[in-house]
Amino acid sequence: MLKDVPARQRVPLPKLTKANYYDTETDWPYMSVSLFKSFMKCEAATMATLNGNGLSDTNETPLLVGNWVHSAVESEAAHEEFKQEAGEKVLTKSGKLRAEFKQADLMIERLRSDAFFNWAWQGEHESIVTGELFGTEWKGKIDCLDVENGRFFDLKTTADPLKMIWSNRHGGRVLWVTAYGYLLQMSIYKHLLEQTYGKHFDAYIIAVSKSNHPSVRTIDLSREEGRFQIEDDYVKSHLPRILAIESGEIPPLMCNHCDWCADHQLGENTVTIDDLEIEANER
Numbered sequence: 001m002l003k004d005v006p007a008r009q010r011v012p013l014p015k016l017t018k019a020n021y022y023d024t025e026t027d028w029p030y031m032s033v034s035l036f037k038s039f040m041k042c043e044a045a046t047m048a049t050l051n052g053n054g055l056s057d058t059n060e061t062p063l064l065v066g067n068w069v070h071s072a073v074e075s076e077a078a079h080e081e082f083k084q085e086a087g088e089k090v091l092t093k094s095g096k097l098r099a100e101f102k103q104a105d106l107m108i109e110r111l112r113s114d115a116f117f118n119w120a121w122q123g124e125h126e127s128i129v130t131g132e133l134f135g136t137e138w139k140g141k142i143d144c145l146d147v148e149n150g151r152f153f154d155l156k157t158t159a160d161p162l163k164m165i166w167s168n169r170h171g172g173r174v175l176w177v178t179a180y181g182y183l184l185q186m187s188i189y190k191h192l193l194e195q196t197y198g199k200h201f202d203a204y205i206i207a208v209s210k211s212n213h214p215s216v217r218t219i220d221l222s223r224e225e226g227r228f229q230i231e232d233d234y235v236k237s238h239l240p241r242i243l244a245i246e247s248g249e250i251p252p253l254m255c256n257h258c259d260w261c262a263d264h265q266l267g268e269n270t271v272t273i274d275d276l277e278i279e280a281n282e283r
């Protein structure tokens with residue numbers, strides 16, 4: 001009987017808090033945008049992470065820089081807490097703040113001096129939202145939520161706000177927000193918020209550039225129904241396979257070009273030149 005029900009629906013749903021939101025235990029019962037994107041990158045590495053055998057990448061500098069900026073504009077207390085957690089990772093050998101984080105401080109200053117940002121950033125920060133979508137439970141965390149006015153904001157740090165990137169799934173060169181799945185994220189969050197609060201929500205991405213002269217660009221996604229539909233269709237078409245992998249019905253495939261796969265490839269699984277050329281072209 002239970003075999004037809006995906007694993008995540010058999011587990012009683014735990015209450016999400018800021019303390020357990022990123023825990024693997026809550027990744028099993030709740031799908032999230034980051035988990036979905038991780039499965040799309042590499043099924044095998046994602047399952048290894050869910051099972052506690054993955055590679056830890058929480059020390060990656062771009063992630064730390066993003067969190068440094070996010071915590072600073074959330075509150076003094078959140079920033080202090082993050083600084084404590086980050087410890088020596090943000091310092092040089094001589095104990096000074098690393099260049100990337102000095103630049104992050106410029107980004108924070110730039111955001112704080114921006115009148116629109118200060119006006120927009122009034123809502124509830126790091127607000128957790130859940131809901132059922134496309135046949136499974138989801139969790140999401142909204143950077144800044146303004147329920148009363150039906151708006152939400154997501155802050156992104158980016159090397160270049162005008163960067164265009166080739167995207168296989170979009171079939172061409174698209175803006176970084178599209179290529180990196182941020183439109184997908186905003187579309188999922190919009191659905192979750194609209195069903196939770198029973199009203200319309202507009203999404204905005206506030207992009208601050210990683211530069212010694214940081215720019216702030218607010219991307220209005222309130223008229224992107226068409227682009228959101230493309231992202232929804234992509235999620236809908238891949239989610240059944242992901243749920244089947246999670247419930248153990250289908251074995252996960254290795255992508256063969258991430259770090260986890262490099263560590264777990266078996267020399268006995270021979271490949272041909274053609275195989276490798278196809279892989280190279282898909283990368």
Ligand SMILES: [Zn+2]
Binds near residue numbers: 044255257258259262
């Ligand atoms: Zn892989």
